[in-house]
Amino acid sequence: MRPFFIDTDTASDDAVALIIALRHPDIDVVGIGVVAGNVPLPQAVQNALYTRELCERTDVPVYAGEAAPLVIPLHTAQNVHGQDGMGDIGLPLSGRTPDPGDGVDAILQASHDHAGELTLVTLGPLTNLARALERDPSLTSRLPRTVIMGAVA
DSSP: OEEEEEEEOOSHHHHHHHHHHHHOTTEEEEEEEEOSSSSOHHHHHHHHHHHHHHTTOTTSOEEEOOSSOSSSOOOOOHHHHOTTSSOSSOOOOOSOOOOSSOHHHHHHHHHHHTTTTOEEEEOSOSHHHHHHHHHOTTHHHHOSEEEEOOOOO
């Protein structure tokens, strides 16, 4: 199995990606980091925890990461994804607790635990990754593959 660490700003699109990864027989999701983006960080964390629970994968840790971009103010996409990020369809998206620890530290720890094997998948703003690189610039030497869902504004 291929170890993946997924960093997400969990809204409906990211939830689908998480479901695919969490249920794929060849992927070992070793952790999920959450960053503010599509929705504010507390809601994104709840959405990731709900998705993990839905997939019956509570063994996969979910860590809260950065609550705001490094330089610019946070602008969410709640006008697209709904206030809860999941289409405002009434899902139970509150009351869950993330795993202890920080999403940035979790990326770094996973890169050490799976050095030379880990695929880092980023589905949202790259704030957690930027902070991880600030803390440990050698991170890239341990990541043979990084997959980024991104766009140029």
